[in-house]
Amino acid sequence: MEFKKRRLVTVITESSIEGRVTADARRLGAKGFTCCEARGEGHRGVRGGDWEGSRNVRIEVVCGEAIAQALVRHLLDTYYADYAMIVYLTDVEVIRPEKF
Numbered sequence: 001m002e003f004k005k006r007r008l009v010t011v012i013t014e015s016s017i018e019g020r021v022t023a024d025a026r027r028l029g030a031k032g033f034t035c036c037e038a039r040g041e042g043h044r045g046v047r048g049g050d051w052e053g054s055r056n057v058r059i060e061v062v063c064g065e066a067i068a069q070a071l072v073r074h075l076l077d078t079y080y081a082d083y084a085m086i087v088y089l090t091d092v093e094v095i096r097p098e099k100f
Contacts (some may be wrong), residue, residue: 002030004097007068008060011075012038013085015055022059024074029067029100034060042086056084062100 011021015037020031020050038058061071072087079085 001095003093003095006092006094006097006100007065008062008064008090008092009087010061010067010088010090011061011070011085011087013059013079014083017079017083018057018059021075021079024078025059025061025071028070028074030061030063030071032061034100057096062094063098064065 009025013021018035022035025033036058038056040056061068063071068089072089075085077086
């Protein structure tokens with residue numbers, strides 16, 4: 001079995017922009033993504049999801065380096081100033097690299 005290196009872009013942000021962020025990821029070349037609800041506490045306080053306005057989402061995109069860099073740059077330029085958002089990158093290894 002052979003593994004290939006890819007990047008995992010993890011975005012934790014307000015659920016109100018989930019659709020915009022996932023559409024941006026696809027437009028920038030990502031072949032897919034995974035989303036789930038997220039709760040926690042950070043710089044902007046507690047995000048417990050008790051009401052619609054306080055819900056967070058975790059969006060994960062596995063992709064190549066060029067797409068990862070383009071996506072992170074876009075997120076920083078487009079959303080970082082106005083939305084609660086953190087983004088981090090992780091090196092991952094995958095099988096079936098054509099899916100990513």
